[in-house]
Amino acid sequence: MSTPANDPRQPSAAKPFVSPPVNPQDLPVDYSGFIAVVFGIAGVMFRYKLSSWLAIIFCAQSLANMRNIENDLKQISMAMMFAIMGLVTNYLSPMRPGTKS
Amino acid sequence: MVKLFSLCISFFLLSLLFLSLSPSYVLADPHFEGFEPEIDDLEDDDLSLPLTDLPLRSSLLTKSDPEPAGISSPDRDSDVPDPVDEPLDPQSPPSVSDSPKPSPTSFSYWDEDEFEGLPIEQPQEPAQQSSKSAEDSATTDQNSDSKPNSPIPKPANVSKSYTVEIVCGSFLVIFVINYFTGKRENENVALSWASKFATKDSIFERNFSLLGVGEGEDSPLLLKEGQNIFKFYASGRRYCQGLLATMELKSRHDLISRLYNMVVPCKDEISFEVYMNDDAMDHIIFAVARKKAAKGMQKDLNDLQRFAGILAPPSGRKWVPEELSVISESKEVAADLITETVLDQVFGEKSFEKFGKYFISMHFSDQHPGMHKKMLLFKFALPDANNMADISRLVALVPYYIDAIGRYKLSSQARSKAEAARSKAAQEAYKELQNARQEALQKRKAEKKKLMEEAEAKLGAEALRRKEAKDRAKQMKKAMPKIKMSRTR
Incomplete structure (x- = not known):
């Protein structure tokens, strides 16, 4: 398997x-x-704490696996915004009367 | 490390189980319809039973609890005394008149015997309270001999459950810790590969004059494209333009992927793409892979599907082990490329047992789709950072096959066959292109026709008549016999 004598x-x-x-x-x-965007919107709209927390977890995963900053950052920032909004509202x-967390 | 993560998993599973079983999430409806006793039955029962034997009820009004235990309501938190909390005298049966009346604001009509939807009691006027207290003092004087019941303790407000917050917060913390540890692990694997095969006096240093992704002497060897993707580039060698090695490692930095990989295991992989010179590679299409993968490759890859087929092992000579399949355009090419040296070093029965576990596939093609037509592709699994020497023989296949294919020339018969197949494929491709163009033209024509018809529909009735008249005149002219005019002298 060795290479020939000449370089x-x-x-x-x-x-x-x-x-x-x-x-x-x-x-x-x-x-x-x-998935983070979906959970984030669900957390804000329906006031589910778990949804907002899951949105933050999936945001973290998306950030960890980010390859192309230009393409991925828009979606991640949107997801993060919804997740934080959800937690703040919760x-x-x-x-509200008649809501369960 | 694996023990640590298995502990983490078990912790999260237990916490999720606790979360799903926690009583705060179970909202029971206290009211069940269809179980009210019939009035007639009640009357019969009252007549038959002796009243003296019955224990006296503490209150005539039963209160249906509108919310589950553990969830405090704003009504409970208020300072309004609960009728149950008051000490009751067992000797004096309370009359219906003594029972608390609902507030007039909540209901216009109140039925004493109605047990559903009891309104919330509101504190009475101070004047009423003073008169009531006077009556209460009188009754207590009368029944001073009897023992007063100890007041029933009011249930304390159950503190809010923070299970979700604790679970998610701890998961995030572990995620962050795992991100840094996993990142370091992946970097260690990539660096150990580079130090073994791409540093001074290593196999790639002896075969390529330019190593690394930058220009100059101190250029970095590896390009980090993601937390689990590393690239290595080499150039300056005979028969080829360059080589690009891509390491796709497990997503160790991502906890969710890590947990998924515990269920569905995957390997660290390295793939070598060798871009051959156009004049250095003959018409060769050849691949070696494990049986399952080989079938998949033949279905998925265009060049293998068009030109090559899975070969049966030849009789009377050494061949690759049974686990592997050879896909080739001709038997001649396969026989010439699977040499004795390769069989001894890697693909022989004994050597494959040792080194074969890291082999995934090899694919050489002069009809590769993409920018570079002539390419050699090698795919191997990567061992641990400590056992990187285990794939040294597999990596040695790369320069060996660059030279083998660079020197290799097909026989005239095999070449004519290969050229015929390629010209046929080119014709088919050209026909497909033509068909696509014709379809596009037809579509355009149809669109134009539609536009014309729409324009005609928009035109008025008079314009249509004029157009018809013009058309008629044209047709009449055509129908008229042609008269040839000639001048006579």
Whole structure:
């Protein structure tokens, strides 16, 4: 398996690395970001504490797996906004009659 | 580490179980319809039973609890005394007149015998209270001999349950801790691979003149694309333009993915893409993979589907082990590429037992879809950071096959077959393109026709008549016999 005696290296043929342009459609779908948005909206609309907490957890997952800042940050920021809004409305606003947390 | 995470999982499962079983989430409806006793039956029972034997009821009014235990209502928190809390004299049966009357504001009509929907008692006027207290003192003087009942203690407000907050908060804390530990683990795996195969006097340093993703001497070896994706680039070698190695590691930094991977296990993988020079690679389509994966590859990959087929093992010579399948355009190519050296080092029966567990697939093609047509693809699993030497023979396949394919030339018969197949494929592709173009043209024509018809529909009746008249005149002209005019002298 050893290489032949003559050197296979060719410095003249060396080409520097150019990162290929990434098409946003080719990137894997950010499911956790989407789930975070869904839970965040549910938390704000229906005043479910658990939904808001889950939205924050999925936001954290989405942030941890973020690859392309330009494409992912919009969705994550939106999810985070809804999650925080949900927690604020659940804990700091007066309770509506007939709601269960 | 695994023990720690299994403990974490068990903790979360228990906490979720507790959360689902906690009484604050179970809202029971105290009212059940259809179980009220019949009035006639009650009357009969009252007649038959001797009244002296019955124990005296503390209160004639029963109060249905509108909310479950443990959930405090604002009414309970108020300073209004509860009728149950008052000490009752067992000797004196309270009359119906003594029973507390509902507030007139809540109900216009109140039925004494109605037990459903009792209104909330409101504090009486001070004048009424003073008169009542006088009556109470009189009754207590009369019944001073009898023992007073000890007052029933009022249930204390159950403190709010913070189970959700505790569970989610602790999960977030563990998530953050795991993020940093997992990130470090992945970096260790990537760095151990680089130190084994991409540093001084290593296999890639001996084969490529340019290593790393940057320009210059001190360029970084690895490019970190995500927390679990690392890339290594090498260039400056005969027969090829360059090599790109991509390490796709487990998502150790993500706790949710980590828990999922405990249920559905996955491996750390490394894939090598070798971009061959156009003149260095002949018409070769060849792949080796495990049997299941090989079937999937042949279905999914366009070039293997069009040009290649799974080969049966040849008789009378050494071949790859039974777990592997060979996909090739011709038997000649397969026989020439699976050499004795490769069988001894990696794909032989004995050597594959040792090193084969990390092998996933190899795929060489001159018809690869994408920017680079001629490519060699290698896919291996990665061992732990401490056992990186286990894949050294597999990694050695990369430069070996670059040279083997760079030097390899097909026989005239195999070449003519391959060229015929490629020209046929090219013709099919061209036909498909033509069909697509024709369809597009037809669509455009149909759209134009529709637009014309719509325009005609918009035109007025007079304009239509004029148009029809013009058309008629044209047709008449066409129908008229042609007269040739000639000048006579």
